[in-house]
Amino acid sequence: MGQLEELRAAVVDGQKTTAVAKVTEALAAGLAPEKILQEGLIAAMGETGALYQAGEIFVPEMLVAARAMSAALAVLKPHLVAEGVPSRGKVVIGTVQGDLHDIGKNLVAMFLEGNGFEVVDLGVDVPPERFVAEVVNGAKAVALSALLTTTMVNMCDVISALVDANLREQVRVLVGGAPITTEYANEIGADGYARDASSAVELLCQLLEV
């Protein structure tokens, strides 16, 4: 098994220590950071997402894989920056105001990051103006999460705030969370709905054409 294949397998299997060791070895062997990202981490996230969507792995396995990926990416990142490898775009993500749930949102953030996006995670209970500020700072997409029927309506406030700031046209908005549907995304004027972390990656690539 080649180094990158071993890295990919370690991430899919959630073996954090091995994943970090494999990235370190690959760098020491002189492999290009971008190649490690593409063929190691992005490939691993793709495989993990596909296994989840096929119902072969579940939330615990997704979480350990995403954590292994994050740890490996932390080692790789300075090398990507040093080599001037561009990100696929800056995304701001957060759980909307009034809502404190974040496990699904964190998974999406880790998957986006593992797929080469620059992610600004604003956390939970995020007021609309903080999303707006990140769009002013160059975010190309806004990813909104809500778990509650009482807070999903607050997604509209973020979209309204983007409209009011004349920023809506320049940014893509994607939404997700248990009570959210494609119909709801359309109703509030979002650009799309993603049902899970790998769907969010696919949707964002499509919306940003990257």
Place this chain on the structure above:
Amino acid sequence: MMSSRERVEAALSHREGDRVPLDLGATSCSGIHVSSLYALRQALGLDEPGTPVRVCEPFQMLGEVTPDLLDRLGIDAVRVGLPNNIYGFANDDWKPWTTSDGTPVLVPGQFPTEPELNGDLYMYPKGDRSAPPCARMPASGFYFDSITRQEPIDEDHLDPADNLEEFAPVDDEALEHVRREATRLGATGRALIGEFGGTSFGDAAFVPGPTLAHPRGIRDLEQWYMSLANRPEYVKEVFERQCEIGLSNLQRIHAVVGDSLSAVFITGTDFGTQGGPMIGPKTYRALFQPVHARINDWIHAHTSWKTFIHSCGSIWRLLDDIADAGFDVLNPVQTSAADMTPQGLKDRYGDRITFWGGGIDTQRVLPFGTPEDVRAMVKERLQIFGAGGGFVFNTIHNVQARVPVANVVALYEAVDEFRAYPFADTAARSLATGRS
């Protein structure tokens, strides 16, 4: 006419009684948010405007369903529990407070009513202000959520005892409370549902240690879910020891209440997400099923109680294993999640499992539909789940905040209109086919 208890027990025995039994408030997963309760009581003319309602469950901010409302709606089941709430203090010393949407309520004395500078409310374990807060309600929020209090995890020295600090023998005072409540509430003729905690394995509401001043072990929910994959031996040990304590408590409780309970709430751990199971069947079978089966087997061998499992989300792929673990009752029957079709559930599990929930979609129809939508769904669900018994009408999980009161009124009007057995459609079908 049957008594409420007879009606519930007929349903639990998969028989049609005189009408489909109705629950509102008999468990912490089948109640109503205090704001919606206030609005309902006002709409029904039960109170003068401004009359506060009590918060009986501060985590989800559930309101107390009092006897006048039980009578008015024809509710058949009530809850018997331990004296302390999820944060470890008693519901007493009531004081007034107003929720973020302006609802006048009464909250227990230990409930924090003074917001922080940012407007958030912080809850303290057992009301102990010297401990770090265990939960937070955002200024514009309607519920509390746990605050993660996680010590650094030392993988080489993980001790299952650290995740068991909150599980302890029920003391004599609590037992006496349970005995008194069972006697008092049993006299009303309603079915008693026991909810005593302690047997909910790996429940996201309890893993963070809401009653503990300084929780040890694995308390961060993300870490906990990961532990199911990468620390299974640790989790197994925690569950086995918790099971011993839980069984011993159930024995002590049975000794004081006997068979006066119709069912007992065993677990509220969520095994489903909107789109599919949260954990795989293999994980369920390896970690959860053995302890679930031990609890269910003991109850079935020693009591007349039925056993009740609550799990949100899409659990279709886990239901064979859950049924095999011996559960009698499933709640909240989240038909709005993937694969959870009412007819599919009834056809496959209707002879083994009583559905306690599934009566109305609380994610879409109840909060965002019209009263006509509500009425149509209630009628349909009563017909599907109620056929042949095995159904206690309840909303899918608690009635949440921000639900139009006209929809809540329409809900209970429709239940009242369509809950009587035999169902007209069923009777007509029987007549047409010559079957009774």
